[in-house]
Amino acid sequence: MKRSNGWLALLGFGATVAAAGWLGARYSPRDLRTRLWYKRLEKPSYNPPNYVFPIVWASLYSLIAISGWRVWREEDSPERARALRLWAMQLATNAEWTRLFFGEHRPRLALANVVSLESMIVSYILAAKDVDSTSAACFVPYRCMGGICNLA
Secondary structure (H helix, E strand, O other): OOOOOHHHHHHHHHHHHHHHHHHHHOOOOOOHHHHHHHHHOOOOOOOOOOOHHHHHHHHHHHHHHHHHHHHHHOOOOHHHHHHHHHHHHHHHHHHHHHHHHHHOOOHHHHHHHHHHHHHHHHHHHHHHHOOOHHHHHHOHHHHHOOOOOOOO
């Protein structure tokens, strides 16, 4: 049986994602030292301008919340439980990246984090597809942020 208290739960998923975003934003390049460090990094030519990031991430975080909520609404099952675990793990790993990269200025460790995050995102998409295909589809733009959009 599907859960009926959907809208309140959607707010909870939204708040959880917003909290992860807030934790990550605490380490964004606002302070002068981090801004200078980031400005001096050699970035690829396709690096988007700074004003794009809040727009893109607000959209992605919205899709992440909707995806988790849609999986949560489904009937209890081992597949649902696995998908929700992966959802929570990827969200925590996502928030950790900003701390590693901007907060600690450790790009190599942040790269290892991204590799782990990409694996969790793909694993979540595959797990969510078994529970609710729309939830899996909500994660595809997030997956494409890594530059590779094909999903086995």
